[in-house]
Every structure is written in structure tokens, then in C-alpha cells.
Amino acid sequence: MDTTPATALGRARRCIQIRLQKSRPYPEKNFVNPIKATTMDEVQLSIAASALQRIHEVASNSRYREALQWSMWRVVGSTTLRLPPLFKLPSWILDRLEDEEYVSHLSPATVVALVAVSFRARHKMHTVGNLAIIRALCQRMNNPTVPWAQLVIAVFDRLLLDNWSPHYIDNLVQTQSNDLENMILKRKLHRDEGLWLSSTLSELCGEGLLSSEKPFLIGICLATLLDDAPKWGPSKPP
Amino acid sequence: MPRNGVLPNPPDIFLLERVVTLAAISCPPDRAYRLNILAKSRQCPWLLLNLRNPDLISILLKDAPDSCRERLITLLFLVLYALICRDSTPLADQYFAIIAAEGELPLYISALTAIAPYIGHDGLSEIGTMLAPPRTQELNESGFNKPTTVQEELLKMYDLQLGASVNPGPNIFATLLMLSKYPPSGTTEE
Numbered sequence: 518m519d520t521t522p523a524t525a526l527g528r529a530r531r532c533i534q535i536r537l538q539k540s541r542p543y544p545e546k547n548f549v550n551p552i553k554a555t556t557m558d559e560v561q562l563s564i565a566a567s568a569l570q571r572i573h574e575v576a577s578n579s580r581y582r583e584a585l586q587w588s589m590w591r592v593v594g595s596t597t598l599r600l601p602p603l604f605k606l607p608s609w610i611l612d613r614l615e616d617e618e619y620v621s622h623l624s625p626a627t628v629v630a631l632v633a634v635s636f637r638a639r640h641k642m643h644t645v646g647n648l649a650i651i652r653a654l655c656q657r658m659n660n661p662t663v664p665w666a667q668l669v670i671a672v673f674d675r676l677l678l679d680n681w682s683p684h685y686i687d688n689l690v691q692t693q694s695n696d697l698e699n700m701i702l703k704r705k706l707h708r709d710e711g712l713w714l715s716s717t718l719s720e721l722c723g724e725g726l727l728s729s730e731k732p733f734l735i736g737i738c739l740a741t742l743l744d745d746a747p748k749w750g751p752s753k754p755p
Numbered sequence: 756m757p758r759n760g761v762l763p764n765p766p767d768i769f770l771l772e773r774v775v776t777l778a779a780i781s782c783p784p785d786r787a788y789r790l791n792i793l794a795k796s797r798q799c800p801w802l803l804l805n806l807r808n809p810d811l812i813s814i815l816l817k818d819a820p821d822s823c824r825e826r827l828i829t830l831l832f833l834v835l836y837a838l839i840c841r842d843s844t845p846l847a848d849q850y851f852a853i854i855a856a857e858g859e860l861p862l863y864i865s866a867l868t869a870i871a872p873y874i875g876h877d878g879l880s881e882i883g884t885m886l887a888p889p890r891t892q893e894l895n896e897s898g899f900n901k902p903t904t905v906q907e908e909l910l911k912m913y914d915l916q917l918g919a920s921v922n923p924g925p926n927i928f929a930t931l932l933m934l935s936k937y938p939p940s941g942t943t944e945e
Contacts (some may be wrong), residue, residue: 573783574829603929605761625917664872669934678808708767708770710814711770711773712769712770712773715770715773715776715777716776716777717771718795718880719773719776719780719793719796720793721782722780722781722789723786723789723790723792723793725786725789730824731781731782731819731820731823732822732823733829734780735778735781735823735826736776736779736783736826737777737835738774738777738778738830739768740832742770742771742774742830742833742834742837743870743873745766745767745770745835745869746766746833746836746837746873746874746878747873747875748763748764748766749763749764749765749836749840749874749875749878750763750764750765750840751763751765751842753803
């Protein structure tokens with residue numbers, strides 16, 4: 518029996534379906550269906566993140582676009598959007614971190630967003646001075662109780678520990694190396710925070726900024742899934 | 756029955772992809788290889804290219820130092836259970852084949868003990884059945900009528916691999932107790 522759709526629209530739709538199936542050579546048809554809704558979210562988030570990055574690049578290195586820049590990294594630094602892969606802070610924003618008065622006017626949420634995005638500014642962060650400034654920003658928040666802020670600071674401390682000798686950072690780092698793992702298990706991360714943590718650590722590790730310490734990274738993976746596992750159940754009710 | 760008062764959901768497939776990516780990236784010293792894994796995860800996260808490539812895990816497990824081998828097996832059991840929950844049986848089978856090729860029963864039992872409180876009886880039973888599938892047919896043919904349980908098969912495997920003279924460790928007791936805590940759903944219905 519010929520199943521070719523009668524309309525051009527139907528045929529076009531079928532071509533797209535076939536093409537999508539070819540680009541997604543997964544052997545299980547049952548596997549694709551349950552993830553449709555979340556897949557759409559993920560595609561939209563990636564598109565939104567790319568759009569933000571494009572706007573950011575157009576406005577980069579221009580002080581006249583300062584308000585736009587601040588808004589950009591604040592949005593991107595939050596957990597609601599994934600950080601675009603190559604997103605970097607313009608150098609002049611990092612330079613302003615040395616201006617204590619300017620920084621003092623920032624809200625704690627803005628400071629956390631700044632620290633989260635600053636992981637991408639490796640070229641500027643690789644001096645003890647800049648790391649110290651960013652860590653001092655974290656300390657100004659006086660032991661934040663917001664889980665997202667604690668998570669960002671813990672990751673930052675880990676980055677410090679991996680990149681600088683204890684001689685330089687003894688006074689800076691407060692988070693112990695296994696605190697991040699304990700934090701995940703105690704605090705119950707939100708979905709976006711878990712995604713942010715695993716992707717940020719992957720990127721830092723991929724770029725060689727974390728010393729590929731396998732037990733530490735496996736511990737984080739394990740804690741992330743253990744945190745999530747009590748919610749798991751079958752896709753279809755029995 | 757809801758576990759910990761929370762209604763069960765299928766595991767978050769994107770979280771699994773990110774976790775597998777992070778685990779895979781922790782292994783190789785080769786920067787180009789790491790960046791390749793990272794690029795797959797960055798560009799089209801919805802294609803789940805790293806989760807769907809169990810070879811990454813195979814490499815990871817082969818190169819794992821002894822210090823983190825048990826934790827890695829524990830992590831892989833969690834990934835395996837997550838895939839089972841998502842009805843992703845062929846992929847779960849591939850992951851299980853990799854785990855089964857690289858470990859020994861005491862290591863598995865220890866790993867299962869670590870995750871038992873988090874995955875509950877259902878998860879433990881699923882993984883236990885994969886490790887030691889009940890040989891119902893074989894026993895029926897030889898004259899036994901009752902099917903064997905996961906617990907019995909685990910003990911038999913323990914004997915086969917370690918010898919009957921070795922006393923079972925505390926981990927296997929913990930696993931057996933956990934499996935016995937709730938009767939299988941079939942028996943309660945009867």
C-alpha cells in the first residue's frame with residue numbers, strides 16, 4: 518500500500534521526519550518518545566544561549582554598552598540558561614572588579630553571577646591578583662545561605678586549589694576539597710544547578726584548568742546521580 | 756509506592772548525558788580527546804552523543820586507577836539503573852556488558868551496598884537480577900519446582916567465584932537484607 522502523503526506539506530513533513538531519524542541513529546524507538554518535551558527545552562535553551570552570545574559579541578569591548586554587558590552576564594551567569602560555550606567576559610568588566618566602590622554597589626546575586634561567568638575569563642583570571650579579587654567578592658557575601666551562591670563559590674575554590682600553590686591561596690579558600698561532594702548530597706541541587714555544575718566542571722577539565730583528578734570528578738558525578746536517584750522510577754507505570 | 760515521599764519520575768536524561776561526559780572527560784591526558792568529548796556535549800546536547808557511546812565508559816574503566824575503581828563501578832550501576840528506568844534496554848545491556856567485563860563480584864556487591872539506600876529495593880533487584888539472573892528453567896528441569904531468587908543466585912555466584920570456604924563479607928549481608936526487606940511484588944499479590 519502506498520503511504521505517501523497526498524499533500525506537499527505532508528510529504529515535506531515526512532522528509533523532515535526521515536532526516537531527523539537518520540541524524541539520530543538511536544536503535545530504540547521507546548527511548549526517543551519520553552524525552553521529546555525536555556528535548557524541546559534543551560534546543561530552545563541552546564538557541565537562546567547562542568542568541569545571547571551573538572548580542573554579547575556585537576557589544577563587546579564597548580563601554581557605551583555597559584548596561585547591556587552587565588545584563589548579559591547576569592542572565593548567562595544564572596542557572597536558568599546554560600552558559601554558551603565560548604562566552605567570555607570583556608576585559609574591561611574584569612578590570613572594574615578592582616574598583617572597590619563600584620563593586621560595593623553590586624547585589625549579592627550579581628556578584629554570584631559575575632563569579633559564575635568569570636570561570637570563562639581564564640586569560641584574565643590567571644593571576645593571583647584577579648583570583649584574590651574574585652574570592653574577596655565571594656567573602657563579602659558573608660557565608661551566603663543561597664545554595665546557588667554556595668555552589669558557585671565551592672567550584673571557584675576548587676579552581677583555586679587546582680591552579681595555585683597553597684602558599685598563595687591559604688587565606689583565600691574556605692571550601693575543603695570534598696565539600697563540594699557533601700554539598701551536593703546535603704543540599705539537593707536543582708536540576709539546572711546540577712546541569713551547570715557538571716558542564717562547568719567538564720569545561721574546566723577539558724581546558725586543563727582542573728587537574729583531571731579522577732577521584733574528585735568521579736565523586737562529583739556519583740554525588741550528582743545519588744542526589745537525583747531517589748526520585749527515579751519507571752518511565753511507564755507498571 | 757513513592758520512595759522518600761516523592762513520586763517517581765524517569766531519570767533526567769540530560770543530567771545523565773552531562774554526568775557521563777564529566778566522567779569520560781576526567782580520564783584521558785590527551786587534550787584533543789577531551790575537547791572532542793566536550794564538543795559533542797556542547798554542540799547538540801539533545802543528541803546525547805556521549806551517553807549513547809558506551810565505548811567512552813569502556814576506556815574510562817580500563818584506565819581507572821584502583822583508588823577510584825569502586826566508585827566508578829558504583830557510578831556505572833547508577834547510570835545502568837537510570838537507563839533501565841527509561842526503558843532504554845539495549846543501551847543498558849551495553850553498559851552492563853562493560854561493567855561485567857571489568858569487575859568482580861565483591862566489588863559489585865560493595866558498589867551495590869553504597870547505592871542501595873538511594874535506589875531502593877526496585878533498583879537493587881533490577882541490578883541484582885542482571886548480575887545473577889535466576890535460572891528458573893534449569894532448576895525446574897532438574898526437579899525443583901520453586902524458582903530461585905536473586906538472593907540465592909548472588910550467594911551461589913559468591914561461592915563459585917570465591918570458594919565456599921570464604922566467609923561472606925558485610926556488604927553481601929547488607930545487600931541480601933536490603934533485597935529481603937520487601938517481598939517481590941508477585942508474592943504479595945498472591
